Amino acid sequence: MDFKSLMRPHMKDISPYIPGKPIEEVRRELDIEGEIIKLASNENPYPPIPEILRAIQEESGKINRYPNSGSHYLCNDIAGHIGIESSRIFVGNGSNEILDLLVRGFVNPDEEVIIPYPSFIAYPLIIHLAGVKEVKVPLKDYRLDLKAMKEKITGKTKMVFICNPNNPTATYVSGEEVAQFMDGIRDDILVVFDEAYYEYVTAEDYPQTVQLLESNENIVILRTFSKVYSLSGLRVGYSISDPELVTCLHMVRQPFNVNRIAQAGARAALKYSGMLEERVGENARQLKLVSDELRKYGFTVPESQTNFILAIPPEGMVRDLVGKLLSRGVIVRGMSPFGLGSEAIRVTIGTPDENSRFLRELREIIS
Ligand SMILES: Cc1ncc(COP(=O)(O)O)c(C=O)c1O
Known part of the structure; x- marks a missing residue:
């Protein structure tokens, strides 16, 4: 057939x-x-440190029970780690799931998502799965061209992905560039900062986007346990945003989107993150x-x-x-x-x- x-x-x-x-x-x-x-x-x-492996092992004896549906305790731990309210945290089955929930939950078929190009290969896939269109904006000297991305904003724009640092070019855009980009952006456009490699960044002028949340309700920051925390195989990522946006993400997620072992592993990873x-x-x-x-x-x-x-x-x-x-x-x-x-x-x-x-x-x- x-x-x-x-x-x-x-x-x-x-x-x-x-x-x-x-x-x-x-x-x-x-x-x-x-x-x-x-x-x-x-x-x-x-591989993950022994403390994480122990937590995973302990949790595996409990997998006859469903996990905590909203990853409540992990949200609290992440919030404590970052120093913000836990109502701003949403946990997903990898940050990929959150990208998918954002596009499916917010972008209408006649609206557009602006993305850099080349950038993370999953962006167009997620956008096409949702039945919406992307507008690709070429990089300049292997870096995101935020000025050109801003110029592409039209009445149809609903979302912008800022991959920072960018995959596959590994470059970053500065706090100054991000501030200029955010200046005057319509507040009904969601600006998604994909910071999968956040913990590796050493540049001093890298933007601290969490600080922008107070003055910009339309920002979503994505981070992950897949990279520096050595937990790619568990699939855990999270977003930081306005609490009302978190409520919307809970509306569109699967009931038990993050499994028990993933939640336990990520909590242990945070506990020992100094290592x-x-x-x-x-x-x-x-x-x-x-x-x-x-x-x-x-x-x-x-x-x-x-x-x-x-x-x-x-x-x-x-x-x-x-x-x-x-x-x-x-x-x-x-x-x-x-x-x-x-x-x-x-x-x-x-x-x-x-x-x-x-x-x-x-x-x-x-x-
Ligand atoms: C830029 C970027 N965003 C997101 C992800 C996906 O992360 P996760 O494993 O949390 O879904 C990756 C993984 O390679 C990535 O490079």
């Missing part, structure tokens, strides 16, 4: 999200015996090391404020870089569909050993 013909028209042509290849799959497909390293999904290379400092410092050191080395080989590497880098080789240096690295057991993300050059790659910062291995394999490929 041609099930596709039975689908709702606006969903028929959606390209599904293609995740970074899992290590086991690459081993099976390519019959590689040695160690395979995955630097393709901006995950934390380190992350060392890993954030290590990420910054490794980020510099890998970026500097790639620049020595002639790659263009925009300054990163995240746990990954965009690396663009000089024209004609190499062909099928992603495939060649893969055949040597190194999984990175190809960026060719993004108009960043046919051989552009996005590489997650791994452990020091993984990063040395990546650089070694790369050197051999290009030499």
Whole structure:
């Protein structure tokens, strides 16, 4: 049966999200015996600390019961961690779920969402699933062009996504740029700051968007436990916004959207978040090391404020870089569909050993 013909028209042509290849799959497909390293999904290379694993284990004995439906206790903990009212926090099955709830809950079919391009690959997917349109605004020098994004606002605009730092270019926009963007924005436009890499940022002029909430009711800030907290596999993210918007998100979510183990793991992660400092410092050191080395080989590497880098080789240096690295057991993300050059790659910062291995394999490929 041609099930596709039975689908709702606006969903028929959606390209599904293609995740970074899992290590086991690459081993099976390519019959590689040695160690395979995955630097393709901006995950934390380190497993969660033992305290988190213990909390997860303890909670797993209770999974015959449904979880707390609104992630009440986790909301309290997040609010305490940030220093705001818990009525401003909403927890989702990854921050991806919240993006989806926002678009489906607020954007009408004749309205538009302004997004940067290239940016997080899930944005167009989520927007198309909701049957609405996006307006893509090209980056300038690998950075979000907030001025151009503001100029694209029309009577149809309902939402704007500001991915800061931006995936896949790893660059950020400053507090000053954000303030200029927010100045005069209609208050019936929701401005969504996607701050998935917030904890990795070291730039001093990075915007503290939580402080903007007092004067801008139309701001939504998204953060996640998937990156610095090493909990990608649990699926927990959260938003910070006006309490009334939180009420709306509860209206449109699934009854038990965040599972028990995820809630327990995230609570433990917050309790021991002081332990992350060392890993954030290590990420910054490794980020510099890998970026500097790639620049020595002639790659263009925009300054990163995240746990990954965009690396663009000089024209004609190499062909099928992603495939060649893969055949040597190194999984990175190809960026060719993004108009960043046919051989552009996005590489997650791994452990020091993984990063040395990546650089070694790369050197051999290009030499
Ligand atoms: C910019 C950006 N936003 C959101 C996400 C998704 O995060 P989560 O795992 O919380 O759904 C990612 C994950 O890669 C991301 O890069």
